[in-house]
Amino acid sequence: MFWYDHGAGGWAWFAMSVGAVLFWALVITAGVVLFRAFARSAPSGGERTGWPGGRGPAAPTAEQILAERYARGEIEDEEYRRRLATLRASTGGPTET
Known part of the structure; x- marks a missing residue:
């Protein structure tokens, strides 16, 4: 079957490198976005609006x-x-x- 050319060529190495960099960039970006969404500073009312189940900021009276x-x-x-x-x-x- 594939008895010859067992190594990957130059373009294959390049594609794998770019793919690995893009994969880790995506993982890190998703982590940063989730962290920022869940760790917002508490508004003056003391509620954390970014946590699941949290209510939005109350309307002013x-x-x-x-x-x-x-x-x-x-x-x-x-x-x-x-x-x-x-x-x-x-x-x-x-x-x-």
Whole structure:
């Protein structure tokens, strides 16, 4: 059958080398992607969103959005207090004293 030319030629060695490099690059890339997906830093709520079964980040509440707008300077002090009082009155939450 194959009684002659038992060694691989130059192109075969080249193909095997390129194949091995591509295989290990794929394995390392998959490992890095999985590590980064599962080891994300925890958001301010303390939940890890990258772990399986983890919930996504919680939607901000109306009071948080209002506080962010006030912190950015989009609304004035009086308007912030008025809107905050309105929000707390409509939700039945504690009112500001």
